[in-house]
Amino acid sequence: MEQGETTTVINLADLRKKMDKKIISIINQKGGVGKTTTVINLAAGLSMKGKKILVIDLDPQGNATTGLGLSNTASSDTTIYSVLNGNKQISEVIQHTSFENLNLITSNVDLSGLEVETAGDSRRAFKLKDELTSILNDSRASYDYILIDCPPSLSLLTIMALVASDALVVPLQTEFFALEGLTQLMKTIERIKNNLNPELSIRGILLTMYDRRNKLSGEVEKEARNYFKEKVYQSVVPRNVRLSEAPSHGVPVLIYDKTCPGSKSYFSFTEEFLNQDKPVESAA
Numbered sequence: 001m002e003q004g005e006t007t008t009v010i011n012l013a014d015l016r017k018k019m020d021k022k023i024i025s026i027i028n029q030k031g032g033v034g035k036t037t038t039v040i041n042l043a044a045g046l047s048m049k050g051k052k053i054l055v056i057d058l059d060p061q062g063n064a065t066t067g068l069g070l071s072n073t074a075s076s077d078t079t080i081y082s083v084l085n086g087n088k089q090i091s092e093v094i095q096h097t098s099f100e101n102l103n104l105i106t107s108n109v110d111l112s113g114l115e116v117e118t119a120g121d122s123r124r125a126f127k128l129k130d131e132l133t134s135i136l137n138d139s140r141a142s143y144d145y146i147l148i149d150c151p152p153s154l155s156l157l158t159i160m161a162l163v164a165s166d167a168l169v170v171p172l173q174t175e176f177f178a179l180e181g182l183t184q185l186m187k188t189i190e191r192i193k194n195n196l197n198p199e200l201s202i203r204g205i206l207l208t209m210y211d212r213r214n215k216l217s218g219e220v221e222k223e224a225r226n227y228f229k230e231k232v233y234q235s236v237v238p239r240n241v242r243l244s245e246a247p248s249h250g251v252p253v254l255i256y257d258k259t260c261p262g263s264k265s266y267f268s269f270t271e272e273f274l275n276q277d278k279p280v281e282s283a284a
Contacts, residue, residue: 084131089134108112132257162188163192171237179227
């Protein structure tokens, strides 16, 4: 090598660590913050980039299920409920969607009874983790990312997701009390790390329902960025009518109207999300 030349060195250990972080829960214990919308559109954005995605709908409301074009009133034998109650293997309930590279495990209202039904199982918090381990060890599955849509509560289902996940994405609506709710969530995450999943990390915080006409949105953004620093994504999801309309058509907004402000934000967020897994390069 001539003097003054540099070579680019990829930190392989760092790359392997990043590649292993493939189970991501999208979580916020508050409802109506854009959690399911984020799951649906991140999954769509990643699949459009050629990534193979599995979405797990862990919310008894089944909104991610219908938002991706499948039914949340189908037999429970084909849902995540039948896996978590021990009746099916996870590989038996994976369904294809109409979107290339995007598979789904559906949910329905029966899932809400799981906490009572599994009360006597001391390892129930690890059930989802154990099942996902079998998927990750199956070379035929080869998912690039597994995205879990958590229920809007700190219930057993949420704990199952936190135990099973490598990292978390937290949608944060830019509204009053948002940061207070986030503080409660952080305490729960810390308890899970200390007792059940020490490797759990926060991948990022996504600001949602942003209204530039509203002074409060700007104030919440400023507070979030001051406190969480680089953990807050640069992409910000605005309030947008098309975002609200898309689920009723059973498609992500990225397909329903790819030029609307909501779509542009989620395309941008998808790029940011992927860039987090690029190898760190250093000059040598």
